[in-house]
Amino acid sequence: MKYLLIVSLCILGALAKHELYDGHAVYEVEVNSIDQGKLVHDFENEMFLDVWSDAIPGRPGQVLVPKVQREEFENFLSKEGVQYKVQVENIKEQLELEDKLLAEAAVKSNSSSSRLGFDKIHTYAEVDAYLTQLARQYPNVVTVVEGGRSIEGRPIRYLRISTTNFQDARKPVIIMQSLIHCREWVTLPATLYAIQKLVVDVTESDLIQNIDWIILPVANPDGYVFTHSNDRYWRKNRRQNFSGNICPGVDLNRNFAMNWGTASSTNPCSDTFHGSAAFSEPETAVIRDIIQAHSNRLALYLDIHSFGSMILYGFGDGTLPSNALQINLVGVQMAQAIDRVKWPTNRNYIVGNIFHVLYAASGGASDYGQLFAPLSYTYELPAWRNNSWLQGFLVDPEFIEQAGFETWEGIKVGARAALANFRQRNSVERK
Numbered sequence: 099m100k101y102l103l104i105v106s107l108c109i110l111g112a113l114a115k116h117e118l119y120d121g122h123a124v125y126e127v128e129v130n131s132i133d134q135g136k137l138v139h140d141f142e143n144e145m146f147l148d149v150w151s152d153a154i155p156g157r158p159g160q161v162l163v164p165k166v167q168r169e170e171f172e173n174f175l176s177k178e179g180v181q182y183k184v185q186v187e188n189i190k191e192q193l194e195l196e197d198k199l200l201a202e203a204a205v206k207s208n209s210s211s212s213r214l215g216f217d218k219i220h221t222y223a224e225v226d227a228y229l230t231q232l233a234r235q236y237p238n239v240v241t242v243v244e245g246g247r248s249i250e251g252r253p254i255r256y257l258r259i260s261t262t263n264f265q266d267a268r269k270p271v272i273i274m275q276s277l278i279h280c281r282e283w284v285t286l287p288a289t290l291y292a293i294q295k296l297v298v299d300v301t302e303s304d305l306i307q308n309i310d311w312i313i314l315p316v317a318n319p320d321g322y323v324f325t326h327s328n329d330r331y332w333r334k335n336r337r338q339n340f341s342g343n344i345c346p347g348v349d350l351n352r353n354f355a356m357n358w359g360t361a362s363s364t365n366p367c368s369d370t371f372h373g374s375a376a377f378s379e380p381e382t383a384v385i386r387d388i389i390q391a392h393s394n395r396l397a398l399y400l401d402i403h404s405f406g407s408m409i410l411y412g413f414g415d416g417t418l419p420s421n422a423l424q425i426n427l428v429g430v431q432m433a434q435a436i437d438r439v440k441w442p443t444n445r446n447y448i449v450g451n452i453f454h455v456l457y458a459a460s461g462g463a464s465d466y467g468q469l470f471a472p473l474s475y476t477y478e479l480p481a482w483r484n485n486s487w488l489q490g491f492l493v494d495p496e497f498i499e500q501a502g503f504e505t506w507e508g509i510k511v512g513a514r515a516a517l518a519n520f521r522q523r524n525s526v527e528r529k
């Protein structure tokens with residue numbers, strides 16, 4: 099009875115929260131040529147729409163359109179002869195459904211501060227307490243580090259996981275992070291699952307014996323808290339801009355020093371605003387410092403995003419790293435490992451260069467990682483569940499554990515390839 103009351107109150111609270119999205123519709127847009135795709139892309143940007151995936155010939159795109167802009171958007175599509183359909187009439191209903199499902203799952207959850215289950219999406223505070231608790235519980239393998247503080251002053255904590263306290267130069271280092279785009283909630287179980295399998299429930303000891311790991315589960319704490327409290331679709335950090343405009347936030351995944359500012363937005367109101375300079379944001383500076391501190395042993399860098407079922411690599415301007423053939427091969431092997439265990443209703447992963455698969459993008463984290471690590475990828479976890487009633491960034495609690503489990507299958511393959519690669523390079527250097 100008490101639980102029922104709590105659930106009902108949570109749901110009521112959530113109802114008010116999503117007013118922001120009342121009447122927002124999700125459109126599926128189909129283009130028949132690259133030029134038409136570009137036309138739609140440019141128009142969507144002009145209207146400051148929230149583009150979830152860009153349309154390319156053969157693969158429809160998805161875009162969220164506020165009620166007051168729907169007519170203008172539809173008129174444009176009709177005039178240009180672009181095919182579209184309305185996938186969701188009112189996204190607010192789905193936001194409420196997600197809240198309801200997650201609240202029900204939370205009541206059943208048996209998570210505690212020393213064990214985070216895969217039955218719900220944990221908050222920043224829960225994850226933060228868990229990292230500290232793990233370091234206390236496993237002092238010989240786990241260290242928790244405060245890499246810095248977010249714009250709003252929250253600790254940005256990550257784990258260093260090593261059986262030799264990062265002292266063995268013969269081991270490669272792997273860096274992994276999630277939630278740099280804070281609305282991509284389904285990415286959190288991927289890093290938490292990796293922590294679980296490296297520390298708590300170790301079934302493949304080679305991965306922890308031979309490799310040093312750095313795992314940053316909440317790369318954008320302020321944004322993540324904001325997605326829980328105010329705006330479920332917030333993507334950027336919470337940088338306030340006091341010089342004459344009202345739009346807060348920098349897209350952290352356009353703020354890294356790799357081709358910074360060449361394929362991103364100069365407008366603070368855009369979802370891809372790149373900030374005032376490369377590494378202007380404390381959240382990206384933390385990641386830069388981690389990467390640089392381990393550059394001599396860094397073998398694999400993974401930035402986990404959603405959605406789209408993709409494994410992408412650099413560079414965002416379409417040029418390729420010199421070892422692109424190997425990067426692509428390992429990418430395909432990771433994707434195949436995931437595809438073998440994925441839910442049959444989800445599509446197979448796509449692997450490729452980010453520019454060629456998606457769009458031009460500059461200042462990305464995995465592009466920067468590629469400057470230091472031979473293997474660097476952006477994962478885009480799946481959106482689609484068994485049912486199509488939860489769209490895009492929203493999480494069906496049924497899928498949380500599966501998301502962690504299947505992504506780990508890919509990460510394991512990447513880790514072992516990175517290890518082999520690292521050993522081979524070292525032996526060549528010694529010759």
Ligand SMILES: *[C@@H]1O[C@H](CO)[C@@H](O)[C@H](O)[C@H]1NC(C)=O
Nearest residue numbers: 206207208209213215216217
């Ligand atoms: C917690 O719940 C999960 C799924 O319901 C179950 O598999 C697991 O054994 C439970 N753990 C504990 C400690 O009760």
Ligand SMILES: *[C@@H]1O[C@H](CO)[C@@H](O)[C@H](O)[C@H]1NC(C)=O
Nearest residue numbers: 337338339341343366373374
């Ligand atoms: C604030 O906005 C202006 C443009 O309106 C932009 O040039 C500047 O970089 C922004 N400042 C920060 C700190 O993001």
Ligand SMILES: *[C@@H]1O[C@H](CO)[C@@H](O)[C@H](O)[C@H]1NC(C)=O
Nearest residue numbers: 441442443483484485496497
């Ligand atoms: C989704 O499909 C998988 C495998 O087909 C199944 O194990 C799982 O229970 C299904 N989940 C739901 C919510 O139907």
Ligand SMILES: [Zn+2]
Nearest residue numbers: 279282403404
């Ligand atoms: Zn993302």
